[in-house]
Amino acid sequence: MEIPHEVARLFTAQHFAIVATVGKDGTPHAACKGIVKMEAEGRVYLLDLYSGTTSRNLERNPRMSITAVDEDHFAGYCLKGTARLAEADEMDPALIEEWRGRISRRITHRIIKSIRGEKPHPRHPEALLPVPKRLIVLEVDGIVDLTPGHMK
Template sequence: MKELNDDIAQLLRDQGSVTVSTLDASGSIHSACKGIVDIEKKGRIYLLDLYLRRTFANLKRNPSISITVCDEHRFIGYCLKGKAKIMKSQDVGPHIMKAWEDKISSRISKRIVKNVRGEKGHPLHPEAMLPRPEYMIVMEVHETVDLAPIPIKHRAL
């Protein structure tokens, strides 16, 4: 497992969701947006997947996974590569389920504030209608790739 540096851990916390890529039965890449539930600096990331469909089937067949996270405004991003385990919700521990509940509450609160400010967004609160997770994706990071182009990185310093 590869330890996450502070920049990567903070970016993951700031974004709240990531693009997760897995391999399907034919070896083609499948990408989907998943919510981040918790991050352990030692290199473990807990992801929310509610619907037991393609990502779930792909990971049962092949545990290879990558996560892409970026912040367009700051022009930074990372691809994290590793292996994933599927864990039943009751096996991940109460602190992880509490983290999921806190994330849902936070998303609803942020949406309400933005709606009050008049910012256009989803008129409902879809997070409130999400089913309780039956399982979590637990990723162990083996490699990190900095996606910022090197010439731009040096100019920013």
């Protein structure tokens, strides 16, 4: 399924998105993940830094959704689809470099906020993130517009 430009723009502008998977007891599990790359053809790449609950859930049930909102414009989207996991040695080095670039931009953003006296966190947590262990590749098969109807 093709991802419209405005949807991709909203997701890539966020520092993270909320990923939802299905837990072993059938309940939803939500986690924050950074999106590395989105392809217009309907593929989304996310890095799994810890290979924890999200990875275990996807091994059992590959259905997943990703949600992002732009609180300033009261808009958001949920992408639904089927995910697959790729191990670190299967990752395209260009995706790792893209992730490093995004982390550098996030750290730069925090430093600028700190200089302005707006820094909300006493440290730069992005600098402490581990090397990614797995890549999550989502094949999007549905897009839900979360923007309230009267605001479209």
